[in-house]
Amino acid sequence: GSFIRISIVHKTINLRIERLCSNSYKLAKFFEDETPLKVNYPSLESSPYYSLAKKYFNGKGGAIVTIRTGSKEKAFKLLNNLQIPTIATNIGDTRTLVIHPASTIYIHNTEEQMENAGVYDDTIRISVGIEDIEDLIDDFSQAIKNI
Numbered sequence: 358g359s360f361i362r363i364s365i366v367h368k369t370i371n372l373r374i375e376r377l378c379s380n381s382y383k384l385a386k387f388f389e390d391e392t393p394l395k396v397n398y399p400s401l402e403s404s405p406y407y408s409l410a411k412k413y414f415n416g417k418g419g420a421i422v423t424i425r426t427g428s429k430e431k432a433f434k435l436l437n438n439l440q441i442p443t444i445a446t447n448i449g450d451t452r453t454l455v456i457h458p459a460s461t462i463y464i465h466n467t468e469e470q471m472e473n474a475g476v477y478d479d480t481i482r483i484s485v486g487i488e489d490i491e492d493l494i495d496d497f498s499q500a501i502k503n504i
Contacts, residue, residue: 373451373487377420380493381485385422387494392501395425397475421448422483429478431504432457436481438500441493453486453493 378400385398399406400418410418426432436444442453446462456462458476471477485493 374420376487377449377485378417380487380490381420381422382418383490384483384485384493384497385418387497388422388424391498394427394501397423397425420485422485423475424481424483425477426479426481426504429457429459432479432481434504435500438503439496440500441488441496442483442486448484450484451487453488454484456482458482 381398382400385396385401388394388396389401389403398404398418398421399410399414400416401407404410404418410416426435436455436457439455442455444456445454446456447454458480459471459478463471463474463476466474466476
């Protein structure tokens with residue numbers, strides 16, 4: 358039972374990581390190029406971490422993309438307008454997960470601690486999954502239009 362599951366997970370991890378990184382980059386580019394939102398993703402050339410991602414991670418930026426919507430209200434509206442992502446605190450899932458970190462995992466931190474971690478009232482953290490990227494982009498696009 359569990360040995361077979363671990364073996365399958367181990368054998369497919371490279372494929373999943375490739376898809377997660379590819380989807381994350383494409384979603385981050387969408388935010389950067391086609392929306393007014395601020396985006397943070399290390400493999401974007403505009404990122405202060407771009408050279409580090411290029412040097413240490415072969416240009417890959419991982420599966421976490423963060424965006425800033427401009428206000429807490431807009432962040433919650435965007436989250437509520439999404440159809441594909443699941444609101445959850447996990448990361449590294451095959452599904453796309455979203456969260457408002459300031460009101461969840463950072464709720465007991467001071468404002469200074471949150472700012473040091475790059476978390477603001479308008480921040481949404483996206484753990485990008487392996488879904489079809491065009492479907493994800495379309496979903497985020499419609500959600501953004503309705504905030």
